[in-house]
Amino acid sequence: MSEVNKPKEYIKHAIILGVLSFSLLPFYIMLNISLKTNDQFVQDPFWPTPPFHWENWIYGWNLMAPYIANSIFVSVISVSLILFFAMMAAYVFARYSFPGKGFLWYALLGLMFMPSVMNLVTVFSLIQSLGLLNTLMGVITLMVVGGQVFCVFVLRNFIEEIPQDLFEAAEVDGATPMQQIFNIVVPMSGSILSTLAILQFIGIWNNFITPMIFIFDEYKQLLPVALMRLDGEYVKEWGLLMAGFSIAAIPLVLIFLFSMRLFVKGLAAGAVKG
Amino acid sequence: MSTQAIGLKNFATRGWVLLMVVPTIAMITIFSYYPAIEAMRHSFYNWDGGTIEEFTGLENIRLLLGDLSLWWPLGLSFFCGFLSLFLDHPSVRRVLRGVTVVFLAYTAYGLYKHAQTPAMADKSFWPSLQWGFPWLLCLGYVLGGRKAHQANNKSVKWYSAALLGCYLFPLIAEMMYLVQVAKMGDWLFWLSFRLIFILVVANVVKMLPSVFTAICVHRLKSEGAQYFYRVMFVIPMIIPQLVGLLIWKFFYDPNVGPLNKLLIITHMDKVLIWLDTWVLHWGAFTEPFKPAWLGEPSLIIPALIFWGFPWVGVVGVLIYLSGLQNIGTEVYEAAELDGIGWWGKFIYIELPLIMTQIRLNLILLVIGTFQAWSFQFLLLGSSGGPENKGLTPGLYMYYKGFETQNFGYACAVGLVLFFIIMALTMINQKYVRVEK
Numbered sequence: 001m002s003e004v005n006k007p008k009e010y011i012k013h014a015i016i017l018g019v020l021s022f023s024l025l026p027f028y029i030m031l032n033i034s035l036k037t038n039d040q041f042v043q044d045p046f047w048p049t050p051p052f053h054w055e056n057w058i059y060g061w062n063l064m065a066p067y068i069a070n071s072i073f074v075s076v077i078s079v080s081l082i083l084f085f086a087m088m089a090a091y092v093f094a095r096y097s098f099p100g101k102g103f104l105w106y107a108l109l110g111l112m113f114m115p116s117v118m119n120l121v122t123v124f125s126l127i128q129s130l131g132l133l134n135t136l137m138g139v140i141t142l143m144v145v146g147g148q149v150f151c152v153f154v155l156r157n158f159i160e161e162i163p164q165d166l167f168e169a170a171e172v173d174g175a176t177p178m179q180q181i182f183n184i185v186v187p188m189s190g191s192i193l194s195t196l197a198i199l200q201f202i203g204i205w206n207n208f209i210t211p212m213i214f215i216f217d218e219y220k221q222l223l224p225v226a227l228m229r230l231d232g233e234y235v236k237e238w239g240l241l242m243a244g245f246s247i248a249a250i251p252l253v254l255i256f257l258f259s260m261r262l263f264v265k266g267l268a269a270g271a272v273k274g
Numbered sequence: 275m276s277t278q279a280i281g282l283k284n285f286a287t288r289g290w291v292l293l294m295v296v297p298t299i300a301m302i303t304i305f306s307y308y309p310a311i312e313a314m315r316h317s318f319y320n321w322d323g324g325t326i327e328e329f330t331g332l333e334n335i336r337l338l339l340g341d342l343s344l345w346w347p348l349g350l351s352f353f354c355g356f357l358s359l360f361l362d363h364p365s366v367r368r369v370l371r372g373v374t375v376v377f378l379a380y381t382a383y384g385l386y387k388h389a390q391t392p393a394m395a396d397k398s399f400w401p402s403l404q405w406g407f408p409w410l411l412c413l414g415y416v417l418g419g420r421k422a423h424q425a426n427n428k429s430v431k432w433y434s435a436a437l438l439g440c441y442l443f444p445l446i447a448e449m450m451y452l453v454q455v456a457k458m459g460d461w462l463f464w465l466s467f468r469l470i471f472i473l474v475v476a477n478v479v480k481m482l483p484s485v486f487t488a489i490c491v492h493r494l495k496s497e498g499a500q501y502f503y504r505v506m507f508v509i510p511m512i513i514p515q516l517v518g519l520l521i522w523k524f525f526y527d528p529n530v531g532p533l534n535k536l537l538i539i540t541h542m543d544k545v546l547i548w549l550d551t552w553v554l555h556w557g558a559f560t561e562p563f564k565p566a567w568l569g570e571p572s573l574i575i576p577a578l579i580f581w582g583f584p585w586v587g588v589v590g591v592l593i594y595l596s597g598l599q600n601i602g603t604e605v606y607e608a609a610e611l612d613g614i615g616w617w618g619k620f621i622y623i624e625l626p627l628i629m630t631q632i633r634l635n636l637i638l639l640v641i642g643t644f645q646a647w648s649f650q651f652l653l654l655g656s657s658g659g660p661e662n663k664g665l666t667p668g669l670y671m672y673y674k675g676f677e678t679q680n681f682g683y684a685c686a687v688g689l690v691l692f693f694i695i696m697a698l699t700m701i702n703q704k705y706v707r708v709e710k
Binding site for chain 1: 487511
């Protein structure tokens with residue numbers, strides 16, 4: 001049987017590899033051009049040309065490092081706050097019933113379908129009147145609000161599937177809800193928590209609308225806006241530009257290196273639930 | 275899992291637990307619901323975001339949609355129609371349906387009157403067509419009442435398809451009529467919706483490659499290869515979205531972009547120039563071959579559609595794969611014994627299993643497309659590129675608010691958009707059920 005199917009398998013491999021190569025093409029273009037000067041780029045944009053200009057990368061690093069630091073600061077704080085708040089809310093929604101619970105739950109879920117552009121203008125004036133305009137604090141607040149709903153939704157489903165006995169035993173021993181969260185829920189939900197963390201991190205890392213609108217000062221700016229500005233410059237050094245792009249990808253590369261296995265599985269598990 | 279009740283009796287001892295929901299609820303109230311309500315309120319204001327703030331009633335919406343006397347019956351009939359879809363109580367439904375018919379009749383009358391005005395008299399084709407639609411719609415409602423009796427019938431699928439047609443066709447035609455005849459309201463706003471409809475259709479088609487790729491990976495015999503490809507599909511995710519976008523923008527660059535070079539190398543430029551000269555008449559492809567894909571009005575929409583070729587969404591593939599994992603090998607073996615080919619397997623085994631994911635993706639995609647603006651903003655600027663070809667409703671809202679300081683008007687755009695997205699969500703809830 002395997003003999004008969006061999007050509008078929010090759011066809012499948014060929015299709016997948018074709019698709020993959022297209023998906024990876026931007027990656028290749030980026031890395032390839034990041035090592036060229038403009039002259040080399042004009043001569044041959046497609047293939048690597050021997051004298052590699054690693055100094056592009058050094059230049060890109062110097063250019064991008066402050067923005068990367070800002071972005072890491074915002075992303076890490078936002079993700080921790082999102083997970084902390086979402087965990088508490090999800091725990092209460094999963095374990096307790098109280099008057100108005102259904103209403104609150106639908107109020108939360110309704111946000112998933114609310115067009116966020118509609119709020120942009122009024123959120124702007126709200127942030128302005130709170131004095132959070134042009135501060136990283138304001139951006140963090142908005143990121144935390146934005147990421148909340150999805151996490152609560154996924155975590156509630158998850159907590160509801162943890163055996164009830166565990167919580168009851170903890171309660172007999174006098175554990176408070178917070179202790180139950182940290183001693184029962186967190187250890188059991190390692191993979192789902194980290195998947196959520198990564199998804200949120202990527203979301204925040206990629207979000208350029210919020211910093212673009214809410215931050216004016218150059219030194220507070222986040223990475224995506226810096227990249228956008230870099231691309232908008234009139235005279236383009238393509239090599240430097242692409243080196244900047246490559247540098248911008250490094251933090252995500254690091255995260256994926258450490259969590260690849262978990263992520264490939266965790267996304268699958270989370271997706272079925274979500 | 276059973277839950278513990280917190281009520282009035284044990285509120286003193288247990289009530290503090292509720293404090294744990296407070297941060298989340300407070301945040302969404304302050305930063306999501308309060309702005310939303312404020313936005314709705316300001317749709318009726320002339321507001322520049324700061325000092326000027328005066329109530330102007332329906333002025334913004336009138337500017338946006340044109341003569342409101344034509345719209346409100348339609349809106350109300352929409353509303354009643356939706357309500358009647360959701361209420362199971364037959365008598366309430368009957369009343370609602372009656373109300374709907376009255377409103378529709380009024381719409382028809384209003385449109386008819388409108389068509390009699392001298393300016394419209396030469397377009398006599400439309401009003402005559404217009405008379406037919408409300409009756410078709412009424413037919414739909416009447417048929418809808420008999421749905422329950424036919425629930426067991428085999429033909430119920432065709433019946434509901436016909437019913438849907440009865441609803442949708444008149445509505446779309448009516449929309450087209452309103453846009454076509456009156457040319458009223460904000461032309462840019464309608465233009466942005468035209469783009470949205472094109473993009474929705476394109477995006478739905480662009481979902482398919484992900485499905486096929488996932489199935490290809492799933493059907494591989496060796497587990498190792500499957501895992502390898504999965505990892506490979508994660509890799510494109512590490513490129514920040516914005517970088518991906520900017521690289522595609524570079525790809526389209528007229529002077530140095532790889533796309534034009536690729537087309538010249540493969541001699542596709544000759545074909546395109548021939549097509550343009552004899553078939554399309556866009557004037558976009560000429561000798562020497564340097565089309566500005568994002569700068570030429572007629573090329574913007576094709577460029578947006580072609581964007582991201584071959585349209586394999588990495589996350590999409592992984593999600594479909596997780597759905598496909600539930601299929602056991604014995605199912606395939608049984609299918610093979612029955613002599614079912616690869617297409618049959620796809621239709622009878624794989625598609626039903628990932629249908630939930632496909633539906634969910636479809637809903638999110640349609641809603642996402644209606645909301646989208648950041649993408650177009652990045653590529654084409656806040657006015658949507660030359661001749662506003664790339665303008666989406668969201669982008670228009672941004673443009674009106676942040677570029678021209680007309681925040682009240684921007685809120686009105688948002689309000690209309692909100693109702694359209696709500697309607698879509700409701701239709702989704704009704705016709706496309708998603709099991710959690």
